[in-house]
Every structure is written in C-alpha cells, then in structure tokens.
Amino acid sequence: MIDLKYLEKNFDEASAKLAKKGVKSEILDELKELFANLKKAKAQFESKRAEQKSLSKEFGAYKAQGKDISELKEKLDRLKEEAASLQAKADEIEQKLLQTALAIPNFPDDSVPEGESEDDNVEIKKVLTPKEFSFTPKEHWELAEINGWIDFERGVKLAKSRFAILRNDAAKIERALINFFLDFNAKNGFNEVCVPVLNNSKMLLGTGQLPKFEDDLFKVEGEDLYLIPTAEVALTNMYNDEILSADELPILLTAYTPCFRKEAGSAGRDTRGIIRQHQFDKVEMVAITKPEQSDEIFEKMVQNASDILTALGLPHRLVELCGGDLGFSAARTIDLEVWLPGQNRYREISSVSNTRNFQARRAKIRYKEGKKNILTHTLNGSALAVGRTLIAIMENYQNEDGSIDIPEVLKPYMESKI
RNA sequence: GGACAGGUGGGUGAGUGGCUGAAACCACACCCCUGCUAAGGGUGCGUGUUCGAAAGGGCACCGAGGGUUCGAAUCCCUCCCUGUCCGCCA
Known part of the structure; x- marks a missing residue:
C-alpha cells in the first residue's frame, strides 16, 4: 500500500509519480478525501467514546456508594448510541478507503523510464x-x-x-x-x-x-x-x-x-x-x-x-x-x-x-x-x-x-x- | 474427522466484570555501585493510530469475528489455531 500521509502532504508529486503507471489523478483525489474524512470521523467517534468511558467509570463509583444511578444510566445509554453511530460511520469510510487504497499500485522510482508498454x-x-x-x-x-x-x-x-x-x-x-x-x-x-x-x-x-x-x-x-x-x-x-x-x-x-x-x-x-x-x-x-x-x-x-x-x-x-x-x-x-x-x-x-x-x-x-x-x-x-x-x-x-x-x-x- | 484441554506483551506466566493495556519473573537497553569473571541497586521496555513543537493526552488491540452490559482479557455464540488421545494417511 502506498503511504497515505505522503499522498496527503505531497499530492501533486505523488500523483505525478503514479501517472507514470497510468493511474488517474481522480482516484487519488478520492483517496485523499476519504483519508481526510476518515480522520475527521475517527476523531469524532473517539472523543465521544472517551466521554462515554469516563462517565462509565463514575457509574461504578456511584454504584459502590449506593447513589442513585438512573439519571447517569440514561445519559450513558444516549452516549452509547451516539458513539455507536459515529463508529459505524467511521468504519464505513475506512472500509471504502481500504478498498480504494489497496487497489492503488506502488510508486515507481524516479529513475523508471516513461512509457506505456x-x-x-x-x-x-x-x-x-x-x-x-x-x-x-x-x-x-x-x-x-x-x-x-x-x-x-x-x-x-x-x-x-x-x-x-x-x-x-x-x-x-x-x-x-x-x-x-x-x-x-x-x-x-x-x-x-x-x-x-x-x-x-x-x-x-x-x-x-x-x-x-x-x-x-x-x-x-x-x-x-x-x-x-x-x-x-x-x-x-x-x-x-x-x-x-x-x-x-x-x-x-x-x-x-x-x-x-x-x-x-x-x-x-x-x-x-x-x-x-x-x-x-x-x-x-x-x-x-x-x-x-x-x-x-x-x-x-x-x-x-x-x-x-x-x-x-x-x-x-x-x-x-x-x-x-x-x-x-x-x-x-x-x-x-x-x-x-x-x-x-x-x-x-x-x-x-x-x-x-x-x-x-x-x-x-x-x-x-x-x-x-x-x-x-x-x-x-x-x-x-x-x-x-x-x-x-x-x-x-x-x-x-x-x-x-x-x-x-x-x-x-x-x-x-x- | 471425533473427544478433551488450551490460546494474555520477546519468553515464562498471573489475571473470572470497573482500581488491568495488563502483576511477577526472565530476556533486553541505559545508569549507578563494586572490582575481577560473578553479583547488587535504579530506570526503561507491546503494537497501531490520532492530537501535540515537545512533555503528554485520546482511541483501538489480551487468537479472529459477533453478542450481553453503563462498563469485558474476564460472561455468551461462531470460527481459527495449538496440545493430547482416537480415526485416517504419504
């Protein structure tokens, strides 16, 4: 697989290299966008999950102290649902990204001669x-x-x-x-x-x-x-x-x-x-x-x-x-x-x-x-x-x-x- | 193919629901002490990803994939693999 971070940071250079192998830049555009979207989606999911996890820890403490947990549970149920849907979204993007990325060929060395066949x-x-x-x-x-x-x-x-x-x-x-x-x-x-x-x-x-x-x-x-x-x-x-x-x-x-x-x-x-x-x-x-x-x-x-x-x-x-x-x-x-x-x-x-x-x-x-x-x-x-x-x-x-x-x-x- | 027992970090191995990304020991790296061939002390030590200048956070991963739960290495299901015994076989 090609280095997606390299693609992200040096898009024109990367796309010029792959053009030698006949890869169209549109697919690389798509890949770059998927990569950016995935990062965003993952960040969203992860912060939601972090919130869920820390509240979940409180839940245990509350219970140990015999405090009322019904309100907390309600909140957690909601967080759980939100996190799950954010995760599903991230997974979907990741799936698509992988599918695309795994089909992109390797960069040819700069020394490789141009040519079609x-x-x-x-x-x-x-x-x-x-x-x-x-x-x-x-x-x-x-x-x-x-x-x-x-x-x-x-x-x-x-x-x-x-x-x-x-x-x-x-x-x-x-x-x-x-x-x-x-x-x-x-x-x-x-x-x-x-x-x-x-x-x-x-x-x-x-x-x-x-x-x-x-x-x-x-x-x-x-x-x-x-x-x-x-x-x-x-x-x-x-x-x-x-x-x-x-x-x-x-x-x-x-x-x-x-x-x-x-x-x-x-x-x-x-x-x-x-x-x-x-x-x-x-x-x-x-x-x-x-x-x-x-x-x-x-x-x-x-x-x-x-x-x-x-x-x-x-x-x-x-x-x-x-x-x-x-x-x-x-x-x-x-x-x-x-x-x-x-x-x-x-x-x-x-x-x-x-x-x-x-x-x-x-x-x-x-x-x-x-x-x-x-x-x-x-x-x-x-x-x-x-x-x-x-x-x-x-x-x-x-x-x-x-x-x-x-x-x-x-x-x-x-x-x-x- | 059948029966039983297991799969935890480089290795051994603890861990049966929250204080565990994970004890302890070994191995490894660096430092200190000591000096003579052996030992003592300290520190560090999984992978990936993301945020960050860095320090340091977050998330995921305890064979794989699902499920239960507010919360899972720990409970349930399926699969895979390993060991032992049986069957078969070059």
Missing part, C-alpha cells in the same frame, strides 16, 4: 552473443516432438489446456535445473527454504495479489487458501506482521516451488508450447532489507540471475521496465530476457523487482531501529523460471537433426544419464 522498456545490456546456426533453428515445441520430451495431450487429459507433462530427458533437465539454481543461489548467500504452496488470503493481500488480482489465482474451494502464483508470496510473508531486529537484516531467501496462474486475459498468447502454462516451476529469490540496503541487494539479485544464465551459456539481455509495464507492487523492475533462436527473439525468463516498503506496509514487516519500528524493503526475483530455461536450452543447444546437447554445468546434476 513493453515496447518502451529500455535495454541495459546484452550478455553473451547468440550463436550462428548453419541451419534454421527450430522452436521448442518442434524439438519437443522430435525428442518426445513434452506430452501435451496427456497433460491436458490430466488437468486441462495449458498443462503439460515433461518426459524423458526433459523431466531430468527440469529437476537438474531446480537443483542447480538452488545451489547457485545458496552459494551467493540465499538461504534455501521449502514452503507451503497454498497460502491464505492475508498473505496474498500482503504481497499485492489480492484484492485486485483474484481472477488470476486458483482458489481452493471451501477454504481460505490459494495456490501461490509465485514463491514470492510465501517467502515474503514468512515475516508477515513481524518486527525484526536490525542485525538480522538483510534476510536473503530462495525456494523452489511450482507456481499456479490462471493466466486470465492471456487467451491466445503463447498457446503453442510451454511458454505460458497454468502450472510451472520456478526458483525464486526474496530479500527483506533495511531501506538503505535495498538498492545494493537489488543489483546483487539481478547479477545473480544473469550469472546463472551465463553459467548455462544462454545469451540474454537486461531490460529496465518502463512505468507502464511495471507490475502492481514494483517500484523498479529489471527483466532478464533469454535469447530463443527458434523464435528469433528475447523472451522473459526472470524478473527482479524492488517493491520498497509497498509490500512491507501491507504485510506489516518492520524492524527495530533503536526505539522505532521501521518498515523494511522487500525484493523478489526469479532465479530462474525453470520451464523457460528448459525451452532456452532446447533452442540454444539444438543440433540440425533435432537432438539437444546438455549444458556442461548441468551434467553433474544428471549423473544417472551419463
């Missing part, structure tokens, strides 16, 4: 040069067919469309990649954890998936549980409603989980192959930091993800997302896009974001600095999306006959094959 994203740099093929490289689904690596039909049979089964070496590579990523992240200081993939609504609210993006989530019927769309939800919310001590920060975590997304609104996009599935594997990094640490950790996370791709020999580029393409919770995001020779283009394989204190404010993640409690910063990034890495390996390591080589660094993870 991914076409306006800014390439930062390229790493490794795509290799020249002496033949026309195939797309991953063609290679999957030749090698018997992906069983689309039976995946659909088991679940529905956009579910698939990996077979043979593809299944082994998937598993090898997960282990390779986790080890790589651990070497760089990220603590491996294993988390529930069902999380409750409070957690989804904490990281910003709820209430606005409920349609993108799979919900368990009859339970307050959702399949997580990313391990970011579980990792970040491990510290939901906690006050950490300054010396335990930064906290660096990594986890492998399957991720589940309805992909609502993505009908017709990437329907071939396994680029866009309802279930996919991902190894995630999350950092909980002091505000002054988050820029440095951000760079570290980007570097880490890039280094993994380099180690796999996969050409990629770093792209700074423009305001319009930035996610809901992110103040800043760098995407890593891997080169897919079959598609002859770069495709997103990792996304590293700094949410500043946006998620921390929702999830109440603070740390103690002296006597004060300060909101932490939270960051997240993929290292990496496993299925897409498999695709990248297939397309980059393909031979003319459709066979696929195994990257050197993965071989130790595939001993059973060698």
